[in-house]
Amino acid sequence: MFLLLFIVQMGSRRDIAGGRLMTDRRSAANSTSGKYFTTLCYSADGSYILAGGNSKYICMYDVADQILLRRFQITQNHSLDGVLDFLNSKRMTDTGPLDLIDDADSDLDEGIDQQKRDNLGQGLPGSVSNLGRPVARTKCCKFSPTGRSWAAATTEGVLVYSFDESFIFDPTDLDIDVTPEAVDSALAEAQLQRALLLSLRLNDDCLIKKCIFAVRPSDIAAIASSIPFKYLQRLIEAFSALLESCPHLEFILLWCQELCKVHGNFIHQNSRNLLPSLRSLQKSITKLHQDLTNICSSNEYMLRYLCSTSTKLD
DSSP states (O other): OHHHHHHHHHHHHHHSOOOOOTTOSSOTTTOOTTOSEEEEEEOTTSSEEEEEESSSEEEEEETTTTEEEEEEEOOOOTTSBTOOSSOOGGGEETTEEGGGOOOTTSTTTTTOOHHHHHHTTTTSTTOOOOTTOOBOOEEEEEEOTTSSEEEEEETTEEEEEESSSSOSSOGGGOOTTOSHHHHHHHHHTTOHHHHHHHHHHHTOHHHHHHHHHHSOGGGHHHHHHTOOGGGHHHHHHHHHHHHHHOSOHHHHHHHHHHHHHHSHHHHHHTHHHHHHHHHHHHHHHHHHHHHHHHHHHHHHHHHHHHHHHHHHHO
């Protein structure tokens, strides 16, 4: 691990090198400003590292191969400082960029009070301010627990990235008829398949749970066969959560069994994408199996003790 961190440190200047700041007197390639990481994050399994800093890029490294996988550019906004690799030569003078020249008669300074100017470094010996222009940078980056997505707090706001090609909750799949009221109406009319699909499109945990328990055990096979592939992962995640808190174990396990029967080929072919949800489901089932095993063993020993006690009493 120390070797990897050494490689990241040595390669950080080249990997994270971003655009040129207005205050830089040298080109972006020759400038040392921002060429270091200020935030690092490991994935839960330790396979990847995210690194960001005072740059327009976020770097992702592979731990096993010790290489840079990809650089993510957090913004294309030219109004931010540090985005452009080359500044406009027409705005450059012998004393520096025109935007940095403090003209007391300009309209730009009229809206800046003395306190703000002091905070920006105006009037300090040797200091140069960008007049409050925000700099493109990443303050923090974090992986999700599953490692399939990550988020970064940047100058442009909170950015969320995902390794999956499609999202379970797709706003483009919504329309004016997809509402919680429509789900309740479908349940009242015994349209269980439509109600479940609407709840999956809304991606609401309470509605999904409500629609799952509305299905009779005899209808589970028919409903499971009608679930589109793009909602399969979301449904598996719902079952995994229910197994941890729901007392209806046989009912949920019957759902899982029917899903595996109907969509077994798809699950096998897309096991890589479904791996986080499948692992979560396996973990829940394994924990329940262990708990039930302990309870059954304890009951068995108790029954043997009671039987032996009753025999002695006779």
